Amino acid sequence: MLLSATDILLFLAFAxxxxxxxxxxxxxxxxxxxxxxxxxGESEVAxxxxxxxxxxxxxxxxxxxxxxxxxxxxxVSRRLLAADEARVAERRTAGGADPRWRKGxxxxxxxxxxxxALGIYLDEGSPGIAGQPFAERIAVPPEELPLEGLVVRxxxxxxxxxxxxxxxxxxxxxxxxxxxxxxxxxxxxxxMLIDGVTAQRLVARGEARALADSGSIGADARADFEKAxxxxxxxxxxxxxxxxxxxxAGDRAAALARWKALLERAxxxxxxxPGLRARIAELEGRPAISPEDEPMIRGMVEGLxxxxxxxxxxxxxxxxxxRSYRVLGEREQAEAxxxxxxxxxxxxxxxxxxxxxxxAGLAD
Numbered sequence: 001m002l003l004s005a006t007d008i009l010l011f012l013a014f015a016x017x018x019x020x021x022x023x024x025x026x027x028x029x030x031x032x033x034x035x036x037x038x039x040x041g042e043s044e045v046a047x048x049x050x051x052x053x054x055x056x057x058x059x060x061x062x063x064x065x066x067x068x069x070x071x072x073x074x075x076v077s078r079r080l081l082a083a084d085e086a087r088v089a090e091r092r093t094a095g096g097a098d099p100r101w102r103k104g105x106x107x108x109x110x111x112x113x114x115x116x117a118l119g120i121y122l123d124e125g126s127p128g129i130a131g132q133p134f135a136e137r138i139a140v141p142p143e144e145l146p147l148e149g150l151v152v153r154x155x156x157x158x159x160x161x162x163x164x165x166x167x168x169x170x171x172x173x174x175x176x177x178x179x180x181x182x183x184x185x186x187x188x189x190x191x192m193l194i195d196g197v198t199a200q201r202l203v204a205r206g207e208a209r210a211l212a213d214s215g216s217i218g219a220d221a222r223a224d225f226e227k228a229x230x231x232x233x234x235x236x237x238x239x240x241x242x243x244x245x246x247x248x249a250g251d252r253a254a255a256l257a258r259w260k261a262l263l264e265r266a267x268x269x270x271x272x273x274p275g276l277r278a279r280i281a282e283l284e285g286r287p288a289i290s291p292e293d294e295p296m297i298r299g300m301v302e303g304l305x306x307x308x309x310x311x312x313x314x315x316x317x318x319x320x321x322x323r324s325y326r327v328l329g330e331r332e333q334a335e336a337x338x339x340x341x342x343x344x345x346x347x348x349x350x351x352x353x354x355x356x357x358x359x360a361g362l363a364d
Contacts, residue, residue: 048079063192068223147174165194172204179313181212202228203237210241214350215316217245234265236272252283275300278327301328305337312344315351322358 059069154171172187188205206224210217222245228238239262243255259280266273274297301324308317318341325334338359345351
């Protein structure tokens with residue numbers, strides 16, 4: 001759509017106004033840049049001291065264990081020392097920069113940035129389309145919002161009511177779906193601070209932490225699963241992921257023993273039991289499924305394949321799908337799923353490494 005002369009003048013006026021604002025904001029840099037940097041250093045040091053205090057509070061509440069707290073203290077202390085050293089160094093070197101150089105940079109930013117922004121907008125934007133405020137775009141019934149919009153709405157609500165347990169429990173799985181795994185783990189932490197530690201919340205946080213670590217069961221995730229199993233020994237997800245951790249550590253026998261014991265205690269109609277039997281059979285190198293379990297497993301596999309067609313960025317989902325096809329003896333489908341996953345994650349070394357490991361399993 002062509003722009004009118006009025007539109008162009010308006011955009012130029014906005015760009016000029018932005019430049020004036022930048023000049024006013026950057027002017028103090030000529031005399032005060034050196035003084036501002038130590039203040040930033042002070043703030044960073046204070047932040048790390050607050051984090052050390054927060055770790056102690058979390059330990060007292062039982063949200064984290066002693067080992068986890070000690071590891072966190074070591075890391076935060078390391079950052080605190082580095083920030084303190086940087087602050088001292090900045091104080092020693094403050095005032096050494098040439099003020100004429102700083103003035104030139106400030107002027108270049110004041111003039112160049114607005115013009116660059118305007119050029120990009122005119123080239124890539126849609127200035128002829130009527131604007132719609134963000135608040136109006138998300139002020140619609142929840143079922144009409146995309147997942148991202150729902151998350152924004154919940155986040156706004158939680159800023160006003162940070163102790164709303166239901167809000168944190170709703171946003172945590174949404175973060176997981178969006179791939180914001182660290183945010184999901186933090187949301188479950190907030191839920192536990194509000195309403196206490198439960199096996200279900202610990203497992204959910206452990207899963208988020210594992211996904212944030214490219215699917216590996218790291219120390220923090222394993223600690224969550226162990227605490228969950230301590231609270232509820234029959235918690236199936238906790239026992240399953242602890243078995244995965246044992247496999248990653250090279251102890252298949254321990255994982256098999258754990259999973260078989262879990263199956264012995266499982267209800268007859270447990271929905272997760274067929275999948276676990278298949279995983280056990282895969283580890284033992286024997287036929288994976290019984291005739292009575294096959295229809296249910298095929299239904300689960302078909303559902304997983306359909307979900308990945310809509311959301312192909314789920315690496316763990318692809319790994320499960322490849323494994324499932326292998327268990328069902330459907331090698332061609334497993335290879336096709338592997339090819340799609342390799343194409344989806346091309347250029348991502350960590351994901352490709354996991355997929356190559358899955359490919360090696362197909363050759364067994």
